[in-house]
Amino acid sequence: xxxxxxxxxGIAPIGWCNDDMPELGAENTFRQTVSEMxxxxxxGCEIGNKxxxxxxxxxxxxxxxxxxIASRWFSSFILTQDIEKVKxxxxxxxxxxxxxxxxxxNVSEQSYSIQGKTDTPILTGSHxxxxxxxxxxxFCDGLNQLGKIxxxxxxxxxxxxxxxxxxxxxxxxxxxxxxTDPRYVFLCYDTGHFTFAGEDPLLMLKKYxxxxxxxxxxxxxxxxxxxxxxxxxxxxxxxRNGAFTxxxxxxxxFDPVFKVLSDARYEGxxxxxxxxxxAKANPLEYxxxxxxxxxxxxxx
Numbered sequence: 001x002x003x004x005x006x007x008x009x010g011i012a013p014i015g016w017c018n019d020d021m022p023e024l025g026a027e028n029t030f031r032q033t034v035s036e037m038x039x040x041x042x043x044g045c046e047i048g049n050k051x052x053x054x055x056x057x058x059x060x061x062x063x064x065x066x067x068x069i070a071s072r073w074f075s076s077f078i079l080t081q082d083i084e085k086v087k088x089x090x091x092x093x094x095x096x097x098x099x100x101x102x103x104x105x106n107v108s109e110q111s112y113s114i115q116g117k118t119d120t121p122i123l124t125g126s127h128x129x130x131x132x133x134x135x136x137x138x139f140c141d142g143l144n145q146l147g148k149i150x151x152x153x154x155x156x157x158x159x160x161x162x163x164x165x166x167x168x169x170x171x172x173x174x175x176x177x178x179x180t181d182p183r184y185v186f187l188c189y190d191t192g193h194f195t196f197a198g199e200d201p202l203l204m205l206k207k208y209x210x211x212x213x214x215x216x217x218x219x220x221x222x223x224x225x226x227x228x229x230x231x232x233x234x235x236x237x238x239x240r241n242g243a244f245t246x247x248x249x250x251x252x253x254f255d256p257v258f259k260v261l262s263d264a265r266y267e268g269x270x271x272x273x274x275x276x277x278x279a280k281a282n283p284l285e286y287x288x289x290x291x292x293x294x295x296x297x298x299x300x
Contacts, residue, residue, distance in 0.1 A: 001299045002262045009300055010044030010070040011037050011290070012216075012273040015246075016283045019049045019073075020116050021236055025278040033283070034065055040287035041295075044070040044269060046106075055099035062100070070269040071104035071158065071188075071214055072097055078142035079111035079135055079166075090146050094153055104214050104269065105150060106188045108160040108167075109139060114235070115164030121232040122164055123225075131166050139166065140179040147184025156268075158188035158214040163196050164235050170199040177208060186211050190273070191252050192218025192244055196225060202256050209264040216273040217294070219250030239275050246274045246286045248293030258298045270294070 016033040017025035030050040037045050045067060052058040062068055074093050076086055090105075097105060112129035114120045120127050131139060147157040159176065161167045167176050177187065189212045194201040205212070224243040227233065233241070247254050261270075272290045276283075294300055 002258075003265070003267070004300060006267040007300060008044050008070070008269050009042050009291070009294060010046065010269050010271040011040070011042045011287055012046045012271060012275075013037075013048030013051070014273060014275040015281070015286060016278055017048055017050055018239070018275055021239070022049060024240075025283070028278060028283065031061065034061060034067055036284040036287060038065040038067055040284060041291040042067070042272070042287070044068050044271070046070055046271065046273070047072045055096050059100045069097065069100045069102040070271055071102060071106050073160070074105050074107050075110040076107050076142070076146065077111045078109055078139050079131070083142050083145065086142065087145060087149060091149060094150065094155060097155070098153065103155050104158055105155055106158050106160045106214060107143070107146065108162050109165055111166070113165045115162060116236065117164075118234050118236050120234050122235040122238060123229045124232050128164060128168060129166055136175065136179065140176060143176070143185050144181050147181065151184050156186045156213040157184060158186045160188040160216075161190060162193055168193070168197050170194070170197075170204055173204065173208075177211065182211055186213030188214040188216060190216040190218055191254070191257060192216070192220050192273075195220045195222075195252055196238075196243065201252065202260065205257060205260050209260055209266070212261070212266060212268075214268055215261065215266070215270050217247045217254065217270055217290075218273050219245045219247050219252045219254075221245060222251040240277055242276060242280065244274045244276060245281070246272055246290030246293070248297070249286070249289060254293075255297055262298075270298070270300070
């Protein structure tokens with residue numbers, strides 16, 4: 001089983017308020033969000049758009065609740081911006097994260113991403129951008145540069161494969177992992193996004209478990225994924241209609257995932273990330289449900 005001193009449990013604020021669709025959960029405040037996270041039994045979280053911009057204020061609020069920051073999303077634009085600008089922006093994010101005591105950063109390449117386009121189908125058609133060989137070289141070299149900066153500052157860069165981006169499929173993940181330095185680039189392993197992409201999340205975990213630096217526990221309702229394909233829905237429409245949910249409430253089998261991670265002596269965060277419409281899925285109720293499932297199935 002997991003070493004409770006080396007594996008921590010967190011939850012993302014995206015169940016309370018969605019960064020891509022701020023109208024979802026607009027009524028939920030920062031203090032309500034982090035208080036309910038703590039009440040549900042979590043000790044960490046990622047950062048949402050309502051969080052204080054002052055790291056000292058943020059750390060004070062979290063310390064009050066026995067919480068800490070696990071990681072933060074960073075949108076990279078390696079393909080479309082000068083790498084020096086990307087590195088400068090990345091370093092600024094590390095400054096903030098260091099000030100609140102985090103040591104992970106989740107990177108997702110957002111050049112040409114369609115994840116935020118409300119009318120672009122996510123599973124049908126050829127809308128997703130596909131990199132050519134030169135772009136793959138630029139992308140992987142850029143990740144190595146960012147990862148080296150992170151490593152030198154005591155961080156792990158954890159790459160977040162994501163629907164609608166350049167790294168979505170198992171093949172794309174394989175190519176990224178094969179062409180980046182294992183000292184500098186780790187995987188933010190997400191059960192939901194591999195499942196949504198039609199991949200086998202357990203197979204991908206077994207392949208890369210020794211390079212997993214951060215884990216997103218996201219369940220999927222495959223009945224909704226079927227509707228996404230049949231109705232040509234966008235990624236955000238899929239979210240609104242409940243494609244994602246907390247562990248134990250969907251169709252992902254987490255027991256073998258927990259076993260592979262624990263057998264590999266994974267150290268770091270297991271973070272529930274289930275973006276839903278809080279008007280349909282009460283955030284506290286679902287946070288408690290996910291926490292109970294993890295306690296029963298992972299022993300944490």
